[in-house]
Amino acid sequence: MISRDLTFVLGGARSGKSLYAEQLANDSSLAVTYIATARVVGDAEFSARIAHHRERRPAHWGLAEASVDLAGAVAQYDAPGRCILIDCLTLWLANLLCPPDGDALPSDRYLAHFTTFEAALVEAKGKIIVVSNEIGLGVVPLGAATRLYVDELGRLNQRIAALSTHVTMMVAGLPLALKTPGGA
Structure with a gap:
């Protein structure tokens, strides 16, 4: 039996996944640390998206930024009676595959990040909520990097x-339960 409290929220762009995850964290009544995986960029539109997320979060929530070492951030902020909200794996993977210096990490390096992140989740003592995009529902991308x-x-x-x-799974702002304790 799994004793951890790990919630995974998936959805497409503008499906309501971040807002839903934030509501789950808020409803937990636990002290929350929001772990942002976005890397700060000079793009005005993306900066506006980040600002929108910041404005929506309660001021008393903690904030950590983890563009690469997500496992380290989980280990640092995890504790019994606490909640961590990670938003999102989609940007974290982009950071791993497309670092700012332009040199993509070899597969053994980014896969090692996956493994250490999984281990941190398995060892977690508090409530963890992870957000990610479901992007595999469309056409097969043309380029090798995108594939x-x-x-x-x-x-x-x-x-x-x-x-x-x-x-x-979030669709049009509606939560669809794909897995529940004791369920599928």
């Missing part, structure tokens, strides 16, 4: 869903 990204995110999502006690 690698879609494939690796799909594999990562499967790994995290397998560890999770709850998995919810």
